[in-house]
Amino acid sequence: MTNTRLTTASGIPVADNQNSMSAGARGPLLLQDVHLIEKLQHFNRERIPERVVHAKGSGAYGRFTVTQDITRYTKARLFSAVGKTTETFVRFSTVGGEKGSADTERDPRGFAIRFYTEDGNWDLTGNNTPTFFIKDPIKFPDFIHTQKRCPFSNLKSPQMMFDFWANTPESLHQVTILFSNRGTPDGYRHMDGFGSHTFSLINEAGERVWVKWHFKTQQGIKNLKARDAVRIAGEDPDYAQRDLFQAIESGRFPRWTAYVQVMDDAQRLDWERRTGWDAFDLTKVWPQGEFPRLEVGVLELDRNPDNYHADVEQAAFSPGHVVPGLGFSPDKMLQGRLFAYHDAQLYRVGTNHQYLPVNRPRCPVQHQQRDGAMAVENFGRAQNYQPVDAAGVPDGDHGHGEPGWALNGTSGRFDPRPAADDYTQPGNLFRLLSAEERQDLFDNMAGPLSQVDATLQDRWLGHLAKADPAYAEGVAAALRARSAR
Template identity: 75%
Template sequence: MTDTTRLTTASGIPVADNQNSVTAGPRGAVLLQDFHLIEKLQHFNRERIPERVVHAKGSGAYGTFTVTHDITKYTKAKLFGAVGKTTETFLRFSTVGGEKGSADTERDPRGFALRFYTEEGNWDLVGNNTPTFFLKDGIKFPDFIHTQKRDPQTNLKSPTAVWDFWSRTPESLHQVTILFSDRGTPDGYRHMDGFGSHTFSLINAAGERVWCKWHLKTRQGIRNLDAAEAQRLAGTDPDYAQRDLFNAIANGDFPQWDVYVQVMREDQVAAWEARTGWSAFDLTKVWPHADFPRIPVGVLELNRNPDNYHAEVEQAALSPSHIVPGLGFSPDKMLQSRLFGYHDAQLYRVGTNHQQLPVNRPRCPVHHQQRDGYMAVDNGGAARNYDPVQAGGSNPSGLGHGEPGWVLEGVAGRYDDRATADDFTQAGNLFRLMTPDAKDRLVTNIANAMQSVPDEIRQRQLAHFTKADPAYGQGVAAKLATLIQR
């Protein structure tokens, strides 16, 4: 009989900490030796056949990115090399939690996965329509998504599981506030913004690094659906967003987004973190624009529909691990997990040679020693399938990433800052920015979603809303009281 009181790995090894990844010091990066993390992510990626385990319902289109402003002082990436330069792109939009047949208008974050086919390889900026996420550490990602899927006994969606998880994870409050605001049900894909969400980095020709966040602002204007209209469309036109995107492009009404970047110098990090109490690499937080203004970079336009949905959208395999010289990562713990998890998911879902498919194939020359496996349609011919070791030591060519490292400090271990972390200020700031009618819709949406969950969970979650702003907690409590009395 299974002992559900003791958490173990699949091999029966006791798990010492299921809340925090093993990192080099409190900030990270994440260590590959954390087998519990790796096993969780690997098993999670293999839980669905054949659709994506997350982001299953999606739409895609091709387009172009055009540079409008010079950012070469920050990055040597060739796609930004000159104002006016264009790069072919592919963008896949999606809902996150639903199955492939779910409705486009469900309350859910929207995936915003953008590929740039550059002359130095593919750059995949795999983000969402929100600048934040529910978690700061990838070790909790499989647990979180399980709560968004179906109950293992009833095979029904479970509001109790959803709110139980969130109420025990106050770091989720900022994203929960976004999700249940008007932005949780965007009016199609053309009328929403996109974000890289994570902290990334830019490296210039001198080898200098800055940290950055990517923003894509819709030129079509923000439009959202109210809860009633989103629910109506889910029943009458569940493919609403797919239809809207495809028809707009087919009719020559090409959607566009202005692309911006926020930049934080390495010498600014410590002072900003000390002043705000927030980590620059925490995915549940934003960088306020007053501290780090958005810098214009270029314009993204979608102007061509795929000819074959399965070949070009369903088999599109993007990963944040795909970057080009002049771009880099950061110690963001969620990003570190995604660098492994996404590529591993594509290896499982599409196959070990998925990068040979037309939608995934780089538009530049490719040479490597990978061979064989399923569907090896471009298998290297007679070229040598190994790279010899240089007995006298390597002589770097200057090509490739060649990015500067960042300093790793501290003892490797599992670090939990949740007892001291500020999970409430930014959520409260967002609430206070809303108009009175937007606040009313927010608390109404939350109350409707929480009314069926046990009172213990409701009270735990109400305490989080109240810490963010007393009026936030009072508003939800009042709506809940009205609903429960009916």
């Protein structure tokens, strides 16, 4: 029976499928948002056994070395001294393709870094782009469905993709990156990595600053022209995997320089007042002229895993894995990922996936979680509970001890889109491109856009014109050239 009204899987009408419920317009998301939770939980269980996103990946072990002192910003012990090294594992991936897809497809690239610190694992699960397509996690399953296969034809569908983007102006910044040559990087060694979200650093005094993480490749940026990406996809679909593996095996260890952009809360309030942009909005970047990058250290990959499945396939990352001195932010997409990633790993790898070597912390572990599949240690005779201490928690025994941030407002669903500026930053990015890069962008976008209906084409060109009239004119000209062939 067809029902045009959106409901939960239990048939309950959905009041709002566009905005997550939060504690105030800027506050954290609420667990009582059962529609959001149901969507994310079901989305995480849509594929067996490969990852729903980031299915095709490569990985390697290495080390992170601190090169500059940032202890004024963070008490995290992995940054405690210049020269200190921390073991790492990095997994690169394409995002939308299946496990057997080609490495050179037009797609963002995952750039997930695990730091095995003395205080537990820190996972920085980012991409090779500083932004993303959406700003609210309630739309993530919908967005990814448009990047996967049409349920009718089982084919990739430009109509589905541009139907979502043309009705979601906030996606324009990331779509511009995607259809530039940055959408087809030349392997994993020649691209940058970003934490993308706004995170935070906390120092010994309990002071918090907001930060953006950047990893700049020391190999130099290299991208593929669209025709070369298509050719390589047919000749060597494992191109990026082969390049990374062979480089490490031959001793040409890839390296990235790590930086942070730093913004304190007073700067945030001033910047938001002046620009109208939300510092925690994942579709936006912080201008480097105002918030310059500060060097932190160097990431080097120097060892291929002995077994791909054991390490690369079973690696279970989560942005919720942070150590004392690091923290989160009110970024709604980050807040959603804090739940969704760990839930995905529980389903995909198993209840006790942390026991696997690639996921096991390199420090002592003690908790009260027991039993379940693959409980290979299960803590022997150790008790499986901790009583409540009526005297309170002793000083110095507060665990992570992340300070809170102020909340205000009533709970509800808050839509920031009507007042949002989704065009200035994409326009700024477009104007930074050279004439040749602009033409590549026009041609790359015109290909799939030529396969959608005229209504969507007009709507999309209207968004481009708001970013920069030359952007819309260039894509329109590329569309006319294709139709004239």
